[in-house]
Amino acid sequence: MTTATVPDHRGRYGVFGGKYVPETIMFALEELEAAFNEAINDKEFNELFQKELAIYSGRPTPLTKAERLSETNGGASIYLKREDLNHTGAHKINNAIGQALLAVRMGKKKIIAETGAGQHGVAAATVAAKYGLSCKVYMGKEDIRRQALNVFRMKLLGAEVIEVTSGSQTLKDATNEAIREWVASVEDTFYLIGSAVGPYPYPKMVKQFQQVIGHETQSQFTQEHGGKLPDAVVACVGGGSNAIGMFAPFIEKDVPLFGVEAAGLGVDTDQHAATLSKGSKGVIHGSLTKLLQTNEGQITEPYSISAGLDYPGIGPEHAYLHETERVKYEAVTDKEALEALKQLCVTEGILCALESAHAVAYSLTLARSMNKDQAVVVCLSGRGDKDVHTLMDKEGGEYR
Amino acid sequence: MNKRWEVFQNSSDYRFVPYIMAGDPSEEATIELSLALEECGAAALELGVPYSDPLADGPVIQRAGMRGLAQKVNLEKTIELVSTLRKRGLEIPVIIFTYYNLLLQLGENRFLQLAEENGVDGILVPDLPYEESGYLQEMCSQNNLALISLVSPTTREEKLVKISSEAEGFLYCISSLGVTGIRSEFRDGLDEFLRAAKANSHVPVLVGFGLSQREQIHQFENSSDGFIIGSAIVKKIEELEDELLTNREEAIKTFKAYLESLLPVYSR
Numbered sequence A: 001m002t003t004a005t006v007p008d009h010r011g012r013y014g015v016f017g018g019k020y021v022p023e024t025i026m027f028a029l030e031e032l033e034a035a036f037n038e039a040i041n042d043k044e045f046n047e048l049f050q051k052e053l054a055i056y057s058g059r060p061t062p063l064t065k066a067e068r069l070s071e072t073n074g075g076a077s078i079y080l081k082r083e084d085l086n087h088t089g090a091h092k093i094n095n096a097i098g099q100a101l102l103a104v105r106m107g108k109k110k111i112i113a114e115t116g117a118g119q120h121g122v123a124a125a126t127v128a129a130k131y132g133l134s135c136k137v138y139m140g141k142e143d144i145r146r147q148a149l150n151v152f153r154m155k156l157l158g159a160e161v162i163e164v165t166s167g168s169q170t171l172k173d174a175t176n177e178a179i180r181e182w183v184a185s186v187e188d189t190f191y192l193i194g195s196a197v198g199p200y201p202y203p204k205m206v207k208q209f210q211q212v213i214g215h216e217t218q219s220q221f222t223q224e225h226g227g228k229l230p231d232a233v234v235a236c237v238g239g240g241s242n243a244i245g246m247f248a249p250f251i252e253k254d255v256p257l258f259g260v261e262a263a264g265l266g267v268d269t270d271q272h273a274a275t276l277s278k279g280s281k282g283v284i285h286g287s288l289t290k291l292l293q294t295n296e297g298q299i300t301e302p303y304s305i306s307a308g309l310d311y312p313g314i315g316p317e318h319a320y321l322h323e324t325e326r327v328k329y330e331a332v333t334d335k336e337a338l339e340a341l342k343q344l345c346v347t348e349g350i351l352c353a354l355e356s357a358h359a360v361a362y363s364l365t366l367a368r369s370m371n372k373d374q375a376v377v378v379c380l381s382g383r384g385d386k387d388v389h390t391l392m393d394k395e396g397g398e399y400r
Numbered sequence B: 001m002n003k004r005w006e007v008f009q010n011s012s013d014y015r016f017v018p019y020i021m022a023g024d025p026s027e028e029a030t031i032e033l034s035l036a037l038e039e040c041g042a043a044a045l046e047l048g049v050p051y052s053d054p055l056a057d058g059p060v061i062q063r064a065g066m067r068g069l070a071q072k073v074n075l076e077k078t079i080e081l082v083s084t085l086r087k088r089g090l091e092i093p094v095i096i097f098t099y100y101n102l103l104l105q106l107g108e109n110r111f112l113q114l115a116e117e118n119g120v121d122g123i124l125v126p127d128l129p130y131e132e133s134g135y136l137q138e139m140c141s142q143n144n145l146a147l148i149s150l151v152s153p154t155t156r157e158e159k160l161v162k163i164s165s166e167a168e169g170f171l172y173c174i175s176s177l178g179v180t181g182i183r184s185e186f187r188d189g190l191d192e193f194l195r196a197a198k199a200n201s202h203v204p205v206l207v208g209f210g211l212s213q214r215e216q217i218h219q220f221e222n223s224s225d226g227f228i229i230g231s232a233i234v235k236k237i238e239e240l241e242d243e244l245l246t247n248r249e250e251a252i253k254t255f256k257a258y259l260e261s262l263l264p265v266y267s268r
């Protein structure tokens, strides 16, 4: 396996990655890379990051054995890495804390961020409040309408939410707009990106700040199982941050890894967000990766019931892990995700995020194909409070 | 260097290079607007390609791109438009302004072949910085096509020297941070930046991004060899959209009158 050698010095994961951005922000990426490399080699910075994760976000998050879920499902045991128990309700806060500490270290006072569902926007607004930074969050007009609660939350936290009306008015356009704003304000502004996407060094940086998920999982699991590693690890993939963080320590080990994309209404329809299953090579948001596009290269609008997976691209390292076949990528439909969400609710008393429900759904299928003495670990990336509205719309009738 | 670039580079004029979007508001309008621009003194033409995600463009050019997309204009069609422009008598260099993803999907080799067949002189890719441009640069050199480089006030000095000295066609100096659009103010220290670029460049040094008024153009005439105007012209075309579709002759007349009011007398 050659994964230890990626990314190379040009920020390439095989052919993927790189920096496809206007010349104006190239210096900022260099500056960021230098500051990041310096920070992660600084004991003090790492200790501060670990400390903030512990006393602010409540880490380590538990690894919960889903006893009743496993039993009713059959086959291998299912373990849940409880990122839903983080402050603000998802893994997004790990990365937001890391990048905000870096922004402070670099002397930047302003942060900007993009958001789709609003989870990363809330995480960014949260750390901005905590570290005394100003915060502008770019959000598509369509998403502002769909995610009114998170918009209000961001405002409560003191952030400015900027409505994006360009293009299709969703996450991809919000990201374009955040990058445009960064080009204009690059000298004093830190762009706090929300997933393992974007130009180098962002994919590497986001992985660095999210790999705490995988490292904790590894030590929790091995402690409980006399040094044995899990038999499979599963995570959902939007841009790919919770997945790459979960996979990080296992990539070089002999553990089967599964990334789960959103199949929306089905990968054979045009209503899905299955970037690796159905996309092709191209450039989006500064990175060469796989994306959903027309033959001519116009980027197309994805669809998923889960706003956090509703993204037409994917982080370049996932494109690489897909191409080298180190990770297997599967797609799960809206319907399958909803069923898994309900099953987890009634068997374990855990309402997970719709994004995470995609990973749960695949792990149920996977577990059934495995033996009773084996174990599957699922990254439960977030909690479902934010999705209650969507769930009421979809499923409400059942409970009335 | 081809004949058209030779004329461009040997000119002693303060060069005017406009940007318009292909297919905005129709292919025929693009042709007539291009010819009008040449008639009013354009020394070269940048032809934009409609794209769903134009990261380096502000709202004016974004909207132009949407209009171009509605006309189903793509990279291949834009290149083919140049061949029509040549048949209709356009003599100035034409630079295709395209985002990298469109180029990737068409294929770099296919692009070069089409460019050659249709009379294209250069290409500008706003999201392909120097560091990522090695392969395309080599292919362009082999095919006698100018890959236009951009430098920004934030470009580090050693890189500025390198890019300036290797520039082909012309060197595009970005006058302000941010995306394309109309601006009322420019950065301090811009003259120094332009002089540093000029000191190292073998090709004309042009300033662009945000220019919309004659006074702004005058501001840079001692420190540069020409100027690029995009958003201001595209905005005018937007205003004339209906007329360009229904009463083109009249619209082109209005467009030319606008150019005369905009441009310094000597560059016409």
Ligand SMILES: Cc1ncc(COP(=O)(O)O)c(C=O)c1O
Pocket: A090, A091, A092, A116, A117, A119, A120, A194, A195, A196, A236, A237, A238, A239, A240, A241, A242, A243, A307, A308, A309, A353, A355, A356, A381, A382, A383
């Ligand atoms: C709970 C949760 N899980 C997963 C994701 C998908 O992002 P990523 O693939 O970067 O982990 C999101 C994004 O908003 C999210 O909120």
